[in-house]
Amino acid sequence: MFIEGIVSSYRMNTKDFRSRVYAYYNQQGRDLPWRHQPTLYRVCVSEFMLQQTQVSRVINYFRAFTQKYPSFKALHQASLTEILTAWQGLGYNRRAKYLWETAHHIAAQPSGKQYTAEELVKLPGIGRGTAGAIIAYAYDLPAVFIETNIRTVFIHHFFTNQPNVSDAAILPLIEKTIDRNNPREWYWALMDYGTYLKQQGAHNRSSAHYSKQSKFKGSLRQVRGHILSYLLNMPTPVSMPHLCTALPYPKNNIQKALNHLVQEGLMSKNNKGQYCCV
DNA sequence: CTCCTGGGTA
DNA sequence: TACCCAGGAG
Structure with a gap:
């Protein structure tokens, strides 16, 4: 049986594909x-x-x-x-x-x-x-799922030079190639092989779902992370003015981050207006 | 659909 | 700089 992407540049036998993935895994599979x-x-x-x-x-x-x-x-x-x-x-x-x-x-x-x-x-x-x-x-059941390393493997082998590859196009190939006798190990092998391909320069930029993450430095999540770690290491609840003095961010950003943290249930505000982890 | 969330490592 | 074995909320 042959499998192929919608406009893949070449076809690959299911057995050859599996052999290639397992060959890498048997030599270089990770012990996690x-x-x-x-x-x-x-x-x-x-x-x-x-x-x-x-x-x-x-x-x-x-x-x-x-x-x-x-x-x-x-x-x-x-x-x-x-x-x-x-x-x-x-x-x-x-x-x-x-x-x-x-x-x-x-x-x-x-x-x-x-x-x-x-x-x-x-x-x-x-x-x-x-x-x-x-x-x-x-x-150890043959569930069909996709994540970034699996995406890399299938784009590399079945959607070569093809732009805007959707997960919906990849999923049937995952379903066709899955090793139903050994799904757990098969997915381990796919992960390890995908990681290897990335090390070799493969990437997911031709995935339709690829998006670049926004910059961390200067972002609200930098403030959130800092506040959370500060409060986790603080023995007692801390007031808003205290935080503004202790942390090098604009007051507005600190307040906004605190509001989000409280709303998400990672933090709470007591009746004195002081903050601490839940 | 878009936007948000974290920080270390290559 | 890029990008991680993504999910939830809007």
Whole structure:
């Protein structure tokens, strides 16, 4: 059986494609901590951490986090402030809150419950991509999902020199090429091969979903991150004037960031107008 | 659909 | 500079 992109410059046999991906994986596949004992819990923690964050930065956080909180139960029994502290430096702190809330849902269900993708998507912080990854990695089931490294592999092999490649065009190829006998390892192999292709200069700029992120320096999220880390390391609630003196940002930006942080539930304001982590 | 969120590393 | 095993809100 042959597979091809809509206007791909060449065709590739399914078996040849798989062989190429597995050949790389068998030689250079990564030994990542979350690939050992890929339980639902360990897969969830790693997938949340890996959203928009590179593998090299996640590894040590994953080890420390799963050691301190070895189960959904242990995680949801901790306070959000504790979780944010363990998360400090990883960034995108909303993920920590989503993970904590997801742990609360899952810990309330019978242990060993097997989730469908539809059920997972309803949990906070889990979209279609993360749901598919969880099904594939935790249950070793052939879920069809796409993320940045998979995108790289399929664009490189099946949409060469083609602009504006949509995920909708790629997904059927993922579905056709998936190794149904070994979906977990197949996706590990795709990830590792995609990372390799990126190191070789491949990229996703021809993806229809490619977008450049806005600059971090001078942004509101720089202020947010700084405020959160400042307050996590402060023993008592802190007033707005205190923050304006302590942090090198315009008052307006500090107030705006605080409002967002409170609205998202990462922080609260007491009746004296002082702020602290929830 | 667009915009927002983080910070380290290559 | 670029970009990470994206998801939620508007």
